[in-house]
Amino acid sequence: MQTAERNSPETTAKTADVPLQLSNIKALVEKINVEGLGRTKDDLVIKTIKELFEAKDFQQVVLKSQEVRTKLEKLGCFKNVGVFIDTSKGQDATSSGLEITFTVKELKRVLGGINTLVGNNEGSLVIGSNLPNTFGRGEKLQVEYTYGTKQSKGFNGMFVKPLHNKANSILTSSFYQQNSEWPSSGYHLCEQGISLDASFDSVPLLRHSVQWEGVWRELSCQSRTTTFPVREQAGHSLKSALRHVIHYDNRDSAVFSNRGTLFRMVQELAGLGGDVGFVKHELTYQLNVPITNDVVLQGSFQGGFMKRLNDEKMIYICDRFFLGGPHTVRGFEQRGIGPQSDNQALGAQTYWAAGLHLFTPLPFKPGHGGLGDILRTHFFVNAGNIDNFNFGDNIKESARILTDRYRLSYGMGLMLRLGTVARIELNYCVPLKCQRGDRTHHGVQVAVGVQFL
Amino acid sequence: MPSVLLTDSISFELGALEPWPSDVKLYQPYEVEQILLQDQANSLAVQVFLRMCGLEFQVEMRSNAEHMSPSGKLPFIKCGAFVVADLDPIVSFIANKGINLTDHLDAAQKADMRAYMSLANNILGNAELYISWCDENVLNEVTCPRYGSVYSWPLNTLLTWRKQKQVTKKLTALGWITKTLDEVNYSKKWIFTFADTVLKNYFCRFMKMSIIAVMPLVSASEIISISLMIDARSWMR
Numbered sequence: 001m002q003t004a005e006r007n008s009p010e011t012t013a014k015t016a017d018v019p020l021q022l023s024n025i026k027a028l029v030e031k032i033n034v035e036g037l038g039r040t041k042d043d044l045v046i047k048t049i050k051e052l053f054e055a056k057d058f059q060q061v062v063l064k065s066q067e068v069r070t071k072l073e074k075l076g077c078f079k080n081v082g083v084f085i086d087t088s089k090g091q092d093a094t095s096s097g098l099e100i101t102f103t104v105k106e107l108k109r110v111l112g113g114i115n116t117l118v119g120n121n122e123g124s125l126v127i128g129s130n131l132p133n134t135f136g137r138g139e140k141l142q143v144e145y146t147y148g149t150k151q152s153k154g155f156n157g158m159f160v161k162p163l164h165n166k167a168n169s170i171l172t173s174s175f176y177q178q179n180s181e182w183p184s185s186g187y188h189l190c191e192q193g194i195s196l197d198a199s200f201d202s203v204p205l206l207r208h209s210v211q212w213e214g215v216w217r218e219l220s221c222q223s224r225t226t227t228f229p230v231r232e233q234a235g236h237s238l239k240s241a242l243r244h245v246i247h248y249d250n251r252d253s254a255v256f257s258n259r260g261t262l263f264r265m266v267q268e269l270a271g272l273g274g275d276v277g278f279v280k281h282e283l284t285y286q287l288n289v290p291i292t293n294d295v296v297l298q299g300s301f302q303g304g305f306m307k308r309l310n311d312e313k314m315i316y317i318c319d320r321f322f323l324g325g326p327h328t329v330r331g332f333e334q335r336g337i338g339p340q341s342d343n344q345a346l347g348a349q350t351y352w353a354a355g356l357h358l359f360t361p362l363p364f365k366p367g368h369g370g371l372g373d374i375l376r377t378h379f380f381v382n383a384g385n386i387d388n389f390n391f392g393d394n395i396k397e398s399a400r401i402l403t404d405r406y407r408l409s410y411g412m413g414l415m416l417r418l419g420t421v422a423r424i425e426l427n428y429c430v431p432l433k434c435q436r437g438d439r440t441h442h443g444v445q446v447a448v449g450v451q452f453l
Numbered sequence: 454m455p456s457v458l459l460t461d462s463i464s465f466e467l468g469a470l471e472p473w474p475s476d477v478k479l480y481q482p483y484e485v486e487q488i489l490l491q492d493q494a495n496s497l498a499v500q501v502f503l504r505m506c507g508l509e510f511q512v513e514m515r516s517n518a519e520h521m522s523p524s525g526k527l528p529f530i531k532c533g534a535f536v537v538a539d540l541d542p543i544v545s546f547i548a549n550k551g552i553n554l555t556d557h558l559d560a561a562q563k564a565d566m567r568a569y570m571s572l573a574n575n576i577l578g579n580a581e582l583y584i585s586w587c588d589e590n591v592l593n594e595v596t597c598p599r600y601g602s603v604y605s606w607p608l609n610t611l612l613t614w615r616k617q618k619q620v621t622k623k624l625t626a627l628g629w630i631t632k633t634l635d636e637v638n639y640s641k642k643w644i645f646t647f648a649d650t651v652l653k654n655y656f657c658r659f660m661k662m663s664i665i666a667v668m669p670l671v672s673a674s675e676i677i678s679i680s681l682m683i684d685a686r687s688w689m690r
Contacts, residue, residue, distance in 0.1 A: 232521060236517075238608050
């Protein structure tokens with residue numbers, strides 16, 4: 001079949017393929033409309049969309065409008081944001097002018113919900129309601145009631161004010177009540193307190209938090225058989241503490257990470273008021289190294305050190321460190337390492353714990369998209385030590401004291417990922433080195449949680 | 454979860470087998486700054502009882518003694534592995550070891566003694582609580598400063614308020630809250646006269662102990678006269 005093409009030699013030359021470069025098309029954003037605003041304040045919206053005016057060509061306009069759209073969605077004011085780019089019309093329009101319209105849908109005034117939460121070996125039901133975008137600048141007022149499987153109950157009310165600046169600063173104030181049971185130490189703890197928090201990024205990915213917390217704690221014995229050293233700590237105490245947290249996380253995933261490091265350091269000074277006084281430092285470090293496509297080697301370290309502030313203020317058992325259990329050094333009972341009395345843990349002021357893990361996919365490789373994504377096998381070696389050490393001035397001597405009488409365990413197991421933050425571990429553990437008084441667990445251990453050694 | 458009654462009865466049975474240890478401690482709040490009327494009276498009662506039985510013990514003062522106690526009542530003793538609180542349980546615990554002060558009484562007299570003890574506990578015990586927590590003057594000048602002296606602000610005000618609510622609730626249930634101070638004083642006077650009569654009739658060492666227990670309530674002169682009377686009678690026995 002022949003098609004007659006009426007091509008003159010000039011048009012043939014003009015219709016030769018020239019790739020269209022968006023960056024070559026000059027464009028200027030002349031007008032930005034935002035439709036659907038209700039209670040959100042204008043200055044916040046203007047601050048977010050201002051950068052769009054700097055675009056010089058069409059490619060920049062398209063990319064920047066995507067960025068601005070993401071920023072608007074992250075403000076905490078809107079449910080979804082739509083973008084519409086059109087040529088500008090009207091009297092002041094120029095030939096290369098563009099008019100961009102953002103259609104936003106504001107969040108409702110009151111939202112509520114019932115969620116489930118996964119903690120360390122505990123599941124909780126959370127019933128909450130929040131008022132998003134309370135005063136028009138992305139603030140949030142939230143009230144929650146939590147009921148856990150281990151009879152822990154609590155509620156908290158929180159007001160969050162983001163400052164929408166470069167450092168991504170957020171101010172939070174909250175009051176809470178939390179009841180928790182600690183059968184491995186034989187006490188029941190009721191905490192009621194207020195906390196104020198200011199978080200900001202000093203450099204991208206490095207987040208600082210400066211917090212003040214005032215807590216009224218009531219410690220009571222769980223039963224008549226609670227050991228006497230824990231019974232001596234029963235009663236009321238008041239803690240007023242300043243805390244500084246540094247958090248750096250560049251792992252690709254919090255649960256099954258293939259690469260990246262996590263670094264977290266917490267420093268707490270308690271004693272400005274109240275009867276609890278101590279200085280506490282705690283450090284968490286995790287390094288993931290991919291060996292092949294699917295195999296990851298992970299090294300992790302946790303350590304903590306606390307010292308009493310002066311003779312007038314005390315350290316209570318609920319402030320001390322504990323070690324042992326399926327979330328820390330596996331192969332031991334919960335809080336099973338360290339000073340014990342009548343098989344109940346008393347806690348101590350210094351500890352360190354280290355773990356070396358090898359994560360591999362399932363042996364029969366079911367492949368992506370199925371079980372292979374959420375299941376992994378891991379082999380681990382855990383070590384740790386905890387006690388009320390007396391350190392001298394000599395560093396070598398202190399290092400020897402820390403590593404003397406350490407505990408060691410190894411094993412292997414399966415891990416199942418729950419969502420994006422939690423995992424279930426099923427491990428077979430063999431405790432290798434332990435001290436007299438430790439409660440070991442040789443065999444299968446199950447753990448659910450967010451944080452693991 | 455084992456039942457509390459079973460655990461208690463087993464622990465008492467086990468406790469009976471051990472002799473009195475040498476390091477028994479009696480726990481009470483701080484005597485100079487913290488302790489209140491009723492706790493002081495009960496603590497004295499237990500101390501007198503232990504001394505009359507010839508048992509050695511040491512007094513330990515703790516600011517959180519009330520919370521350390523397994524039942525919330527003061528004082529409590531730590532005897533080896535056992536922690537026993539309040540006068541009556543301590544007396545039963547020691548009786549299980551074969552030591553008591555009522556061997557010379559027959560069953561009817563023992564029953565009478567228990568009735569008098571319960572009467573004294575009810576009337577004088579509640580009078581002590583009333584005076585400490587329901588009389589405005591005593592509450593503001595003595596009880597609140599003393600109860601809150603071991604806590605820092607704002608816990609001292611909060612906990613004192615909470616305790617006052619608890620005590621008021623208990624006294625309301627017993628009908629004591631509507632009494633005036635005069636009525637309370639009259640009840641006290643009645644008890645002392647009555648106790649004196651009982652002393653004359655029964656020569657019961659046990660009763661003497663409980664009378665001594667309420668001594669802090671009476672004035673100094675009454676203390677001296679009653680104690681002299683008791684000493685005289687104990688020597689006669």
